[in-house]
Amino acid sequence: xxxxxxxxxxxxxxxxxxxxxxxxxxxxxxxxxxxxxxxxxxxxxxxxxxxxxxxxxxxxxxxxxxxxxxxxxxxxxxxxxxxxxxxxxxxxxxxxxxxxxxxxxxxxxxxxxxxxxxxxxxxxxxxxxxxxxxxxxxxxxxxxxxxxxxxxxxxxxxxxxxxxxxxxxxxxxxxxxxxxxxxxxxxxxxxxxxxxxxxxxxxxxxxxxxxxxxxxxxxxxxxxxxxxxxxxxxxxxxxxxxxxxxxxxxxxxxxxxxxxxxxxxxxxxxxxxxxxxxxxxxxxxxxxxxxxxxxxxxxxxxxxxxxxxxxxxxxxxxxxxxxxxxxxxxxxxxxxxxxxxxxxxxxxxxxxxxxxxxxxxxxxxxxxxxxxxxxxxxxxxxxxxxxxxxxxxxxxxxxxxxxxxxxxxxxxxxxxxxxxxxxxxxxxxxxxxxxxxxxxxxxxxxxxxxxxxxxxxxxxxxxxxxxxxxxxxxxxxxxxxxxxxxxxxxxxxxxxxxxxxxxxxxxxxxxxxxxxxxxxxxxxxxxxxxxxxxxxxxxxxxxxxxxxxxxxxxxxxxxxxxxxxxxxxxxxxxxxxxxxxxxxxxxxxxxxxxxxxxxxxxxxxxxxxxxxxxxxxxxxxxxxxxxx
DNA sequence: GCCGTTTTCGGCCCGACTGTTTTCAGTCG
Numbered sequence: 001x002x003x004x005x006x007x008x009x010x011x012x013x014x015x016x017x018x019x020x021x022x023x024x025x026x027x028x029x030x031x032x033x034x035x036x037x038x039x040x041x042x043x044x045x046x047x048x049x050x051x052x053x054x055x056x057x058x059x060x061x062x063x064x065x066x067x068x069x070x071x072x073x074x075x076x077x078x079x080x081x082x083x084x085x086x087x088x089x090x091x092x093x094x095x096x097x098x099x100x101x102x103x104x105x106x107x108x109x110x111x112x113x114x115x116x117x118x119x120x121x122x123x124x125x126x127x128x129x130x131x132x133x134x135x136x137x138x139x140x141x142x143x144x145x146x147x148x149x150x151x152x153x154x155x156x157x158x159x160x161x162x163x164x165x166x167x168x169x170x171x172x173x174x175x176x177x178x179x180x181x182x183x184x185x186x187x188x189x190x191x192x193x194x195x196x197x198x199x200x201x202x203x204x205x206x207x208x209x210x211x212x213x214x215x216x217x218x219x220x221x222x223x224x225x226x227x228x229x230x231x232x233x234x235x236x237x238x239x240x241x242x243x244x245x246x247x248x249x250x251x252x253x254x255x256x257x258x259x260x261x262x263x264x265x266x267x268x269x270x271x272x273x274x275x276x277x278x279x280x281x282x283x284x285x286x287x288x289x290x291x292x293x294x295x296x297x298x299x300x301x302x303x304x305x306x307x308x309x310x311x312x313x314x315x316x317x318x319x320x321x322x323x324x325x326x327x328x329x330x331x332x333x334x335x336x337x338x339x340x341x342x343x344x345x346x347x348x349x350x351x352x353x354x355x356x357x358x359x360x361x362x363x364x365x366x367x368x369x370x371x372x373x374x375x376x377x378x379x380x381x382x383x384x385x386x387x388x389x390x391x392x393x394x395x396x397x398x399x400x401x402x403x404x405x406x407x408x409x410x411x412x413x414x415x416x417x418x419x420x421x422x423x424x425x426x427x428x429x430x431x432x433x434x435x436x437x438x439x440x441x442x443x444x445x446x447x448x449x450x451x452x453x454x455x456x457x458x459x460x461x462x463x464x465x466x467x468x469x470x471x472x473x474x475x476x477x478x479x480x481x482x483x484x485x486x487x488x489x490x491x492x493x494x495x496x497x498x499x500x501x502x503x504x505x506x507x508x509x510x511x512x513x514x515x516x517x518x519x520x521x522x523x524x525x526x527x528x529x530x531x532x533x534x535x536x537x538x539x540x541x542x543x544x545x546x547x548x549x550x551x552x553x554x555x556x557x558x559x560x561x562x563x564x565x566x567x568x569x570x571x572x573x574x575x576x577x578x579x580x581x582x583x584x585x586x587x588x589x590x591x592x593x594x595x596x597x598x599x600x601x602x603x604x605x606x607x608x609x610x611x612x613x614x615x616x617x618x619x620x621x622x623x624x625x626x627x628x
Numbered sequence: 629g630c631c632g633t634t635t636t637c638g639g640c641c642c643g644a645c646t647g648t649t650t651t652c653a654g655t656c657g
Contacts, residue, residue, distance in 0.1 A: 030629095036640090037629070037630085037639090037640060038629055038630095039629095040629085040630095040640070040641095041629035041630055041640090042629075044629090044630080045629085045630085072630095073629090073630070073631095074629095074630085075629060075630050075631080076629090076630090077629055077630085078629070078630085109655095112655090112656090113646085113647095113654085113655065113656090114654095114655085115654060115655050115656085116654095116655095117653080117654060117655085118654070118655085147648090148647085148648065148649085148653080148654085149647085149648085150647060150648060152646085152647060152648090153646090153647065153648085156646095156647095200657080210657095211657095213657085238645095238646090239644090239645055239646065240645095241644075241645065241646095243644080244644060244645070246645090266657090268644095281657090282657080284657075286641095286657070289641075289657095290641060293641050293642085294640095294641085297641090302641095303641090304641080304642065304643070305642085305643075306643090
């Protein structure tokens with residue numbers, strides 16, 4: 001490969017992200033001018049482009065405007081704007097908005113309670129263009145005097161600004177989940193709480209979480225609300241009504257951002273007969289729900305958070321009290337979420353798949369497939385995604401042979417407690433001096449300790465095995481920092497890039513591929529190198545990586561560490577499609593990290609991965625067959 | 629602006645809560 005010809009790319013899908021941001025902004029600008037319907041059209045296009053698998057430049061190069069228009073939500077007008085952007089780097093329509101209203105709309109609307117309309121007023125009255133100017137105006141007490149605003153709004157803006165500045169609004173799933181579960185348990189313990197579920201992005205196990213949502217059945221919601229807003233840790237009550245309350249909970253110290261932090265939590269109480277509908281509704285995603293409602297409408301039904309209704313004689317929205325489908329509408333379903341999907345002609349869809357990324361179409365295929373024999377084990381076109389109990393062992397654990405905390409014996413004990421059949425020790429190797437990486441000699445020595453421990457388990461008749469691996473380094477040229485003879489003696493070899501992340505795309509791709517082709521390398525760890533909220537993925541041609549992995553039988557890791565979750569959902573789906581096997585590992589540096597496995601499984605589920613796609617769902621003998 | 633096995637025109641998901649108003653717009657999910 002001629003590396004000199006390759007220029008560094010901004011990112012694989014940089015244009016996709018840039019365009020989707022522009023279209024989101026156009027939607028906001030149109031919203032400011034109270035233009036009807038166009039904002040939603042632009043937003044829909046923005047979502048479609050943002051989640052597109054393929055690079056939009058390639059799509060345009062291949063098929064021109066015609067093919068762009070095949071993207072759902074993209075018609076003639078938006079396709080032309082995409083082409084304009086790809087050709088000139090600008091969109092005139094957007095630039096004109098920006099000239100008229102030079103507002104950093106993306107930043108300002110991140111502030112809780114501020115949308116496009118208010119942002120426009122703030123600009124017209126006070127020339128506020130960005131977060132810093134917003135904060136200054138609020139501090140000086142200028143905002144309270146504007147019609148439509150007041151003292152409370154001003155105070156909320158100040159708090160909102162502080163929040164955006166501190167956290168950029170989202171939290172890692174791995175750090176939120178334990179906090180959310182604690183609150184869940186407290187609420188669950190109330191005698192007034194008949195049933196409770198976590199909903200929203202937390203139920204969908206998204207890699208980052210904006211806020212925590214709980215759904216509750218209660219005949220007597222007021223004490224629940226009172227309890228919720230006075231929970232220890234609540235630092236702010238945003239809203240408190242009879243059926244809905246919203247608070248900010250302080251979370252102590254955030255180890256990643258090194259600041260003290262808080263997360264918003266919402267509680268919503270619904271009657272039992274509507275619980276399933278509400279569960280569906282509040283789980284989202286928004287796009288999934290919109291699609292579902294449309295299916296309801298096609299069937300002459302109406303779906304909202306209170307239930308599924310026959311829409312015959314339905315009154316216009318807002319005309320009726322709660323728990324209603326409108327005048328004369330009859331409630332068909334609502335208590336059970338599965339029933340709602342069923343009545344709509346769909347197989348039940350696991351929350352992790354609810355992103356309107358084809359899962360509804362797949363679930364629809366149920367009807368056709370039930371006529372076939374295979375209906376029983378595969379009731380729909382949906383994948384039978386990997387389960388949270390399917391993992392038999394963790395192959396990426398660091399021990400105190402390097403700078404991690406626990407001994408190999410301690411890690412093994414923890415793994416046995418988790419019900420695993422094996423654990424893989426994969427310490428860093430010598431290139432990573434900062435981690436006290438092992439050299440060939442030390443690896444051989446480590447092998448002895450592992451052999452001794454395994455002998456002990458045999459004698460005790462414990463059905464458990466420690467596998468000996470390492471996480472070697474892929475050097476800049478794609479070679480490995482440990483000699484082949486030493487690698488060949490290990491049970492398996494993980495290789496990962498831990499340095500020089502800013503290489504040009506072609507060079508980085510070649511580097512990783514060389515490692516994939518190495519006859520001693522079995523697994524590529526955290527294949528794209530991103531760190532959530534910290535570092536973007538390095539530049540690689542992932543399709544080329546997949547082809548090489550498939551050809552060489554090299555396995556790609558889904559690293560479950562909270563700020564990695566790498567591969568991400570889109571890449572997992574691609575890998576599955578390409579027939580590339582994956583392994584879900586925690587990258588544990590102490591035994592408490594072993595519990596992050598759940599995050600990796602969630603990620604695999606969101607990537608539509610099935611048990612068969614993931615090698616460590618297999619018992620140790622079958623597992624070993626995947627190693628070179 | 630997009631979309632179409634009911635429509636190339638006429639629809640677009642919809643309800644709760646807040647803060648401001650004095651009957652409702654804006655925001656959120």
